[in-house]
Amino acid sequence: MAQASPLRQVRLRRVAYSGDPLAEPPPPDLLVALEPFRGRDDALVTVLQRIQGLYGYLPNRSVRYAARELGVPLARIFGVATFYNQFRFTPPGKIRLQVCCGTACHVRGAPAILQRLKETLGIAADQTTPDGLFTLQTVFCVGGCSLAPVVLSNGEAHGRMTPAGAEWLVRDLRAREEGRS
Amino acid sequence: MGTSTCGLAAGSEETLRALQAEVSALGLQADLKRTGCLGACHREPLVEISVDGTSVLYGPVGPAQTRELLAGHFALPGAPQPPQEWVLSRSADRRDYPFFAPQVKVTTVNCGVIDPLSLEDYLDSGGYAALRRALAMPPEAVIAAVQRSRLRGRGGAGYPTGMKWEICRNQPDPLKYLICNADEGDPGAFMDRTVIEGDPHRVLEGMIIAAWAIGARWGYVYVRAEYPLAVKHLEAAISQAREAGYLGSNILGSGLDFDIIVKEGAGAFVCGEETALMHSIEGRRGTPRMRPPYPAESGLWGHPTNINNVETYASVPAILTRGPEWFADLGTASSGGTKTFALTGAVRLTGLVEVPIGMSLREVIFGIGGGIRENRAFKAVQIGGPSGGCLPATLLDTPVDYEPLRATGAIMGSGGMVVVDDSTCMVDLARYFLSFTQSESCGKCVPCRIGTRKMLGILTRLARGEGHPDDLNRLERIAEIVRTASLCGLGTTAPNPVLTTLKYFRDEYMAHIHERRCPAGACAELR
Numbered sequence: 280m281a282q283a284s285p286l287r288q289v290r291l292r293r294v295a296y297s298g299d300p301l302a303e304p305p306p307p308d309l310l311v312a313l314e315p316f317r318g319r320d321d322a323l324v325t326v327l328q329r330i331q332g333l334y335g336y337l338p339n340r341s342v343r344y345a346a347r348e349l350g351v352p353l354a355r356i357f358g359v360a361t362f363y364n365q366f367r368f369t370p371p372g373k374i375r376l377q378v379c380c381g382t383a384c385h386v387r388g389a390p391a392i393l394q395r396l397k398e399t400l401g402i403a404a405d406q407t408t409p410d411g412l413f414t415l416q417t418v419f420c421v422g423g424c425s426l427a428p429v430v431l432s433n434g435e436a437h438g439r440m441t442p443a444g445a446e447w448l449v450r451d452l453r454a455r456e457e458g459r460s
Numbered sequence: 461m462g463t464s465t466c467g468l469a470a471g472s473e474e475t476l477r478a479l480q481a482e483v484s485a486l487g488l489q490a491d492l493k494r495t496g497c498l499g500a501c502h503r504e505p506l507v508e509i510s511v512d513g514t515s516v517l518y519g520p521v522g523p524a525q526t527r528e529l530l531a532g533h534f535a536l537p538g539a540p541q542p543p544q545e546w547v548l549s550r551s552a553d554r555r556d557y558p559f560f561a562p563q564v565k566v567t568t569v570n571c572g573v574i575d576p577l578s579l580e581d582y583l584d585s586g587g588y589a590a591l592r593r594a595l596a597m598p599p600e601a602v603i604a605a606v607q608r609s610r611l612r613g614r615g616g617a618g619y620p621t622g623m624k625w626e627i628c629r630n631q632p633d634p635l636k637y638l639i640c641n642a643d644e645g646d647p648g649a650f651m652d653r654t655v656i657e658g659d660p661h662r663v664l665e666g667m668i669i670a671a672w673a674i675g676a677r678w679g680y681v682y683v684r685a686e687y688p689l690a691v692k693h694l695e696a697a698i699s700q701a702r703e704a705g706y707l708g709s710n711i712l713g714s715g716l717d718f719d720i721i722v723k724e725g726a727g728a729f730v731c732g733e734e735t736a737l738m739h740s741i742e743g744r745r746g747t748p749r750m751r752p753p754y755p756a757e758s759g760l761w762g763h764p765t766n767i768n769n770v771e772t773y774a775s776v777p778a779i780l781t782r783g784p785e786w787f788a789d790l791g792t793a794s795s796g797g798t799k800t801f802a803l804t805g806a807v808r809l810t811g812l813v814e815v816p817i818g819m820s821l822r823e824v825i826f827g828i829g830g831g832i833r834e835n836r837a838f839k840a841v842q843i844g845g846p847s848g849g850c851l852p853a854t855l856l857d858t859p860v861d862y863e864p865l866r867a868t869g870a871i872m873g874s875g876g877m878v879v880v881d882d883s884t885c886m887v888d889l890a891r892y893f894l895s896f897t898q899s900e901s902c903g904k905c906v907p908c909r910i911g912t913r914k915m916l917g918i919l920t921r922l923a924r925g926e927g928h929p930d931d932l933n934r935l936e937r938i939a940e941i942v943r944t945a946s947l948c949g950l951g952t953t954a955p956n957p958v959l960t961t962l963k964y965f966r967d968e969y970m971a972h973i974h975e976r977r978c979p980a981g982a983c984a985e986l987r
Contacts, residue, residue: 321761323743324726328685362745362902364727365685382648382842382878383804385892419729419896421686422650423469424802424878425501425810434688436469 305344308333313348323351323359327366336367372407372414374452375433376400378445381420383427388441392428393417395442399449412456413449462506462572464497464657465689466650470504471522478523479507482530496658498572499812500559503548506572509533517549517557518542559809562827564790566798567774568814571658576693579700582661588706590777594669595714602673603629606776609784610796615641615732615769616844616873617949618795618862624766628756629674631764638671638679638718639760639767643737645684645729646845647896649876651800652770654812656683656690659774660697664720666773668706669780671718674766679720682737685727694722729846729900733948734767736902747904748948769874771800791817792861799860799875805842806881808833815860822856825879836881840965844873846893846900847953849960850886869960871953885982886965887972891919893957897950908951911942915958924985927973932962 305313312329316322326349330341337360346353360366378384378393397403400413407414423429426438430445432452437444461479463472476492483490498506503519507529521529529546531539549557565571574581582588594602607622628636640663644652656663667679683691698720701707709717723741730736731746738760740746759765775797779787788796800814807829815824821841825831832838840850849870851858858864862872880889898912915938918931939955946952962969971977978986 321743324740325723325743328724328726359743359745362728362747363725366726380647382646382845382876382892383810385647386805386878386880386884386889418686419645419900420647420649421465422644422653423466424648424650424804425466425812426469426504427804429469436465438466438469 305341305348309341309344310348313345316349318350323349323356324363327356327360327363331366335371336369339368369407370411373412373456375414375416375431376449377416377418377421377431378404379419379421379423379427379429379431380417381424381427383424384420384429387427389428391442392430392440392445396430396445396449399446412453461492461494461508462497462504463494464572464654465687466497466501466654467504467506468689470501470520472505474523475505475507475521475526478526479530482526486527486530486534486536488530488534493575494577495573496571496576497654497812498554499563499568499654499814500548500557500809501811502559502809506548508572513552514550515552516547517554518546519548521546559811559813559828559830562819562823563814564798564816565814566778566787566790567655567662567771568658568800568812569778570662571654571812574659576658576660577696579661579697579704582659586781587661587777588665590780591665591668591672591706592712593780594672595712595716599629599673599675602669602780605784606673606779607784609779609787610791610794611772611775611779611787612795612862613769614771614775614799614874616847616871618872621768621772624756624768625670625673627754628676628764628766631757633764634675635763636674636676637760637763637765638667638674638676639734639737639741639755639765640667640679640681640770640773641732641734641737641767642681642683642687642690642770643725643732644687644770644874645732645900646847646874646876648804648842648845648878649802649874651802651812651875653684653687653690655770655774655800656687657693660690660693661701662774662777663694663770664697664701664706666776667720668701668711668716668718669776670766670768670773672714672716676766677717679718680723680741680760681720682723682725682731682741685724691722691724698722728902729896730902730948730950733950736948737767738765745902747902748950750947771875792859794863795861799872801860801875801877803829803877803879805878806833806836806884807831807879817861818859820857820859821851824860824877825856829879832879832881836883838879839882839884840880840886840889842878842880842889842957843876844871844953844956845876846896847871847949847956848873848876849956850880850889850964851960852964855964869956869963871956883980883982885923885978885980886961886968887919887922887978888980888982890958890961891916891923894919894954897954901950901954905945905947905951907942907945908947908954911938911946911951912954914938915942915955919958922969922972923978923983925972925976925978925983927969929973931973932966932969936962 506519532542554560611621612618736746736748755765809830894916
């Protein structure tokens with residue numbers, strides 16, 4: 280391990296050069312989340328899931344902190360993070376709308392629902408509305424095939440959906456959100 | 461009350477709340493129990509009322525119907541009987557409902573019956589008796605019993621389970637791992653989800669028996685992150701099992717030390733492939749590697765690893781309690797037991813069905829599924845998801861078994877069975893599956909990375925009516941390369957939907973190319 284330390288210093292200097300404020304200590308909640316994994320590289324997926332659980336996405340800076348705290352090259356972390364569909368690098372909207380595009384949903388009209396949602400929200404899949412309220416995503420099968428087509432809002436499943444029903448759902452969710460604020 | 465993911469999507473939470481309110485409003489002496497999924501998803505939300513051993517199954521029951529249902533069922537003064545069309549079944553085995561009658565439930569026998577979060581319920585149904593029996597036998601005898609049962613891998617490939625265990629047991633390395641593959645990624649399949657949500661202890665029991673047989677120290681369950689309820693039930697079951705001494709050190713005094721860790725997947729279809737799955741557990745990119753060495757020789761962190769699917773492990777307890785011969789006799793000469801299918805699409809009665817291996821597709825789709833919705837015409841059944849194939853009406857008498865299905869160009873697969881009627885275009889369906897495999901291809905090997913993209917390009921062109929007469933030959937040529945040269949199962953099976961639709965529905969491709977017409981009227985650009 281003695282040889283590993285100069286390498287690590289080189290990496291840190293580079294990070295400092297890029298203007299990254301890693302000189303500050305990581306936020307305490309992140310440190311708590313990383314604690315069980317310090318010095319381990321066998322649980323990277325779990326680590327990233329914890330970070331995303333904290334912030335709803337993977338903020339660039341927290342990934343850099345994780346690299347430093349775990350002693351794992353940044354390239355390897357990003358290699359893993361970009362491989363899996365679950366990880367996001369931009370903050371999600373308040374309400375996550377997921378259109379199931381599994382086989383059963385596809386043959387029962389999911390493409391038309393997705394199209395209608397794109398038009399209603401004015402965004403493409405994997406984008407967030409400018410007001411930060413909705414993020415539109417597609418997912419391959421949530422296992423609700425017998426109620427196809429299915430749309431999820433923040434994990435809550437709405438079965439037997441139609442394009443009109445999806446539009447109504449958006450309106451309902453927006454009204455509820457506005458009523459709350 | 462069924463409260464699996466499917467029940468929840470149908471509104472069972474609201475019904476349950478209404479039931480709770482009504483039970484106390486009517487002053488009834490009743491326990492409300494949450495169960496998993498009975499499989500009759502087409503009638504969700506389902507409510508079963510049991511009094512002194514006789515039970516009636518009702519569905520669909522919305523919150524508005526709960527008062528009428530309870531008042532009627534318990535014959536409160538002035539209340540009429542609940543309408544007959546609400547009743548699915550009046551018998552305890554539910555065989556009076558045609559959807560259930562031909563089914564044989566082995567792995568899903570408790571789903572929708574017991575409370576999945578209650579260890580007592582599982583024990584009352586005979587749970588962990590198989591484990592006690594196994595621990596009283598030498599490990600070799602357990603393996604021999606599994607071999608006699610003719611249980612084969614339910615993940616789709618169908619490798620004999622007992623043989624796999626034996627290879628792993630015979631490795632000299634003292635540290636062995638066990639993995640339960642619950643990365644059910646096939647769009648259109650939810651068997652594993654149902655079993656884990658509805659009866660998690662059964663899966664654990666199967667894994668512990670396997671650990672005894674093989675000599676494994678640690679087990680992992682790799683679950684899709686898209687299944688939050690399954691993860692929750694699994695983790696609850698594991699901590700209950702630990703507390704009761706079914707997991708941990710010196711399990712039930714046998715000297716077996718074994719514990720189970722849940723790993724959540726992160727949304728990569730290719731991680732259902734065993735070597736990719738192990739890479740993912742190790743915290744790496746989920747790309748597959750060359751086999752051999754097989755995981756049984758060199759798996760997780762280089763140690764021998766036995767990897768089976770949820771349903772395979774869930775079949776094991778019944779083999780030990782009811783005997784390997786009983787299990788073998790359920791199936792065919794080459795494959796014992798039952799297989800669960802997620803029957804969905806254009807069929808009238810959708811849901812989760814468990815049938816003896818060897819039953820014909822016709823019996824499953826028309827006997828259990830009740831035929832095609834809205835009296836439309838049956839066109840094809842898609843089996844095995846993106847790795848499987850589409851079979852036409854002429855092949856409906858094919859038995860659901862590994863070899864006969866493979867002979868048609870489809871595969872048994874993990875159990876997705878999507879029925880399509882004449883409103884679905886086969887070119888579009890092939891394009892759909894290719895777009896899935898193309899986006900899920902990990903990109904490690906060239907045939908899969910480039911080949912799926914090229915095939916998708918051709919299919920997209922065909923669906924737009926811009927096809928070229930030579931396109932079909934080109935498709936077949938690329939499909940052959942992808943099938944033979946890809947590194948893992950994702951690539952080698954990716955062409956199956958294309959090849960089977962080309963084989964059985966070639967005229968539809970021809971219509972798209974030569975007449976610029978979509979016979980099903982599904983391709984938007986050709987309307």
